[in-house]
Amino acid sequence: MPLGERAGDKSDSRYCGVETEFNDDIPQLLSLNINGGFDFVVATLMDPAYRPSLKGDNDKSCDVLPFAGSDLVLSPSQWSSHVVGRISLWIDLDSEDESLRRDSEICLKQEISWASHLSLQACLLPSPKGTSCGNYARVVNQILQSLNNMQLWLRIPLEKSDDDSVNENGGLQREHTDSWEMWNSFRILCEHHSQLSIALDILPSLPSANSLGRWFGEPVRAAIIHTNSFLTNAKGYPCLSKRHQKLMSGFFNHSIQIVISGNQDQKHPLRSMDVDPNNNKNHVESVQRHPLRPYLDYVGYLYQRMDVLSEQERFELGYRDFLQSPLQPLMDNLEAQTYETFEKDTMKYIQYQRAISKALQDRVPDDDSSTVTILMVVGAGRGPLVRASLQAAEETGRKLKVYAVEKNPNAVVTLHSLVKLEGWENIVTIVSSDMRCWEAPEKADILVSELLGSFGDNELSPECLDGAQRFLKEDGISIPSSYTSYIQPLTASKLYADIKSHKDLVHFETIYVVKLHRVARLAPSQPVFTFVHPEYSTNNSNQRYKKLQFELPSDTGSALVHGFAGYFDATLYKDVHLGMEPLTATPNMFSWFPAFIPLRTPLCVRPGIPLEFHLWRCCGSTKVWYEWCATSPTASPVHNTNGRSYWLRKGDLG
Numbered sequence: 001m002p003l004g005e006r007a008g009d010k011s012d013s014r015y016c017g018v019e020t021e022f023n024d025d026i027p028q029l030l031s032l033n034i035n036g037g038f039d040f041v042v043a044t045l046m047d048p049a050y051r052p053s054l055k056g057d058n059d060k061s062c063d064v065l066p067f068a069g070s071d072l073v074l075s076p077s078q079w080s081s082h083v084v085g086r087i088s089l090w091i092d093l094d095s096e097d098e099s100l101r102r103d104s105e106i107c108l109k110q111e112i113s114w115a116s117h118l119s120l121q122a123c124l125l126p127s128p129k130g131t132s133c134g135n136y137a138r139v140v141n142q143i144l145q146s147l148n149n150m151q152l153w154l155r156i157p158l159e160k161s162d163d164d165s166v167n168e169n170g171g172l173q174r175e176h177t178d179s180w181e182m183w184n185s186f187r188i189l190c191e192h193h194s195q196l197s198i199a200l201d202i203l204p205s206l207p208s209a210n211s212l213g214r215w216f217g218e219p220v221r222a223a224i225i226h227t228n229s230f231l232t233n234a235k236g237y238p239c240l241s242k243r244h245q246k247l248m249s250g251f252f253n254h255s256i257q258i259v260i261s262g263n264q265d266q267k268h269p270l271r272s273m274d275v276d277p278n279n280n281k282n283h284v285e286s287v288q289r290h291p292l293r294p295y296l297d298y299v300g301y302l303y304q305r306m307d308v309l310s311e312q313e314r315f316e317l318g319y320r321d322f323l324q325s326p327l328q329p330l331m332d333n334l335e336a337q338t339y340e341t342f343e344k345d346t347m348k349y350i351q352y353q354r355a356i357s358k359a360l361q362d363r364v365p366d367d368d369s370s371t372v373t374i375l376m377v378v379g380a381g382r383g384p385l386v387r388a389s390l391q392a393a394e395e396t397g398r399k400l401k402v403y404a405v406e407k408n409p410n411a412v413v414t415l416h417s418l419v420k421l422e423g424w425e426n427i428v429t430i431v432s433s434d435m436r437c438w439e440a441p442e443k444a445d446i447l448v449s450e451l452l453g454s455f456g457d458n459e460l461s462p463e464c465l466d467g468a469q470r471f472l473k474e475d476g477i478s479i480p481s482s483y484t485s486y487i488q489p490l491t492a493s494k495l496y497a498d499i500k501s502h503k504d505l506v507h508f509e510t511i512y513v514v515k516l517h518r519v520a521r522l523a524p525s526q527p528v529f530t531f532v533h534p535e536y537s538t539n540n541s542n543q544r545y546k547k548l549q550f551e552l553p554s555d556t557g558s559a560l561v562h563g564f565a566g567y568f569d570a571t572l573y574k575d576v577h578l579g580m581e582p583l584t585a586t587p588n589m590f591s592w593f594p595a596f597i598p599l600r601t602p603l604c605v606r607p608g609i610p611l612e613f614h615l616w617r618c619c620g621s622t623k624v625w626y627e628w629c630a631t632s633p634t635a636s637p638v639h640n641t642n643g644r645s646y647w648l649r650k651g652d653l654g
């Protein structure tokens with residue numbers, strides 16, 4: 001299905017459409033373009049000369065609307081797979097001219113109704129004509145309320161300028177256009193409707209990289225690239241500037257359809273004997289080429305040049321932008337397949353092994369061959385950290401006695417068989433217990449745990465380790481020794497739409513785990529809460545509060561914040577760390593996807609005005625929860641008051 005969602009996988013084919021002028025012979029138009037190599041056409045359905053107000057009252061022939069052919073001229077699957085409807089360009093619903101306004105409204109409704117009748121997958125709406133688009137948005141919003149599952153692509157030119165220009169009186173005046181503002185007003189007027197999306201018009205000059213980045217968090221479905229935006233290479237073939245090429249890779253990577261637009265009457269300078277622009281091989285064209293074929297070939301060449309997905313990226317494909325509830329390993333018992341996923345993440349265990357080796361070397365001098373280090377793995381799961389500990393001991397030549405403490409009875413079964421299988425009976429003692437109430441027979445030199453959530457402390461590592469540090473020697477080492485959570489503001493219209501579709505408060509007051517993909521990261525991440533282990537201070541509390549201020553880079557322009565990405569970074573021991581904060585992330589580690597902290601109402605943030613956000617970690621006798629709110633540029637309600645929607649259960653220690 002050419003217009004369907006694409007997986008972003010190199011093995012999947014890519015689709016490219018072409019914008020066409022009105023032609024009342026749709027079958028011919030389609031076959032010309034499909035034979036020319038395109039997958040779909042963006043076709044004007046209604047005769048551009050038609051105006052409802054020109055229809056004479058007595059003119060019976062005008063009862064039939066001037067659409068290109070009847071629905072029978074193509075099969076239903078041809079209509080839906082190969083045609084995107086282009087709504088008449090002349091419509092102007094915010095015109096001062098009342099009759100034009102009225103004609104526009106009637107025509108828009110007739111065209112959309114016809115397109116729905118044909119089951120087209122999408123219609124391309126012309127750009128709003130001026131800065132004010134209230135009436136246009138009102139009518140589109142009316143249409144959206146009862147639309148079948150067709151998408152409406154609002155055409156938006158990709159432009160942003162911020163120039164100082166001299167006015168008539170010789171004074172400096174600031175001219176500022178940012179087409180994102182136009183899109184933002186329109187979608188707010190249409191209440192962020194999930195069937196309203198964007199077709200970006202790609203122009204010869206591009207705005208700054210930061211401002212372009214915003215669009216990847218918006219619902220961009222198509223990029224229309226006009227032949228004017230291409231350059232010509234030394235051999236006379238079309239090509240794109242480096243910046244345009246980079247943008248195209250971003251579109252491919254985000255499953256954005258490419259549409260080529262240009263004059264099809266003009267013959268391209270290429271003749272029948274062509275030189276392939278990319279590998280210089282001569283080939284003979286036997287059939288008449290589509291006039292835009294060289295542009296299509298170039299787009300295909302850019303796609304072919306993209307990097308093949310790594311194994312990890314391929315694994316993550318199915319999880320992209322899919323909201324998941326975080327694990328509650330303290331309350332729930334993890335399943336075998338969850339452990340299996342953890343255990344595949346070799347990078348995590350390599351880092352732990354490095355940290356344990358360093359701790360063992362610091363604890364016992366090289367020439368001491370008699371000291372036995374007591375190491376306890378608390379939350380041992382099916383044993384990968386036990387194995388990493390024994391490998392560290394072997395690598396450093398230290399003697400070890402291990403306790404593996406695990407509260408999930410099912411994982412304990414596996415632990416027992418592992419110990420037997422590996423012949424570790426004399427070194428490893430398995431303890432089936434909650435670490436918070438286990439009475440250890442001796443104290444540990446090293447306490448190893450991995451109880452971290454995407455947001456660090458959100459799987460209750462602090463509460464569990466507070467309970468376990470009773471059996472750590474006074475000078476003992478905790479691995480990890482500390483961890484810090486981080487957040488960063490995001491444009492994430494897809495995640496927002498998914499949460500909104502539940503139509504309740506609970507989903508807006510939940511922290512999720514999600515492989516972020518169609519998002520724009522608007523500012524560098526900042527640290528939030530830090531926990532240190534062991535923690536012996538007397539007024540120790542796991543409650544936290546942090547106020548953060550984010551500034552968007554000045555060339556970004558305004559942006560909409562739908563929520564925040566959450567990450568963690570853990571210091572395992574000394575310089576050995578483990579984390580997924582984007583700037584310092586441990587490479588090739590996939591155990592954690594970021595957290596997503598949503599906002600009930602997205603916030604429009606403008607350059608120079610800070611985004612102020614507050615986050616609390618609250619602790620009650622039976623549960624831990626987070627509350628959050630924004631206070632600038634506008635205040636939001638405090639989310640998740642008293643943990644009413646989302647909390648982490650501390651569980652019963654009995």
Ligand SMILES: C[S@@+](CC[C@H](N)C(=O)[O-])C[C@H]1O[C@@H](n2cnc3c(N)ncnc32)[C@H](O)[C@@H]1O
Nearest residue numbers: 329330342379380381385406407408434435464
């Ligand atoms: C994230 S998993 C890590 C498992 C294993 N260490 C690994 O790396 O694959 C955390 C484990 O800690 C266990 N756990 C969580 N809280 C615990 C507690 N209070 N006492 C004992 N085990 C606990 C869970 O059952 C789970 O097996």
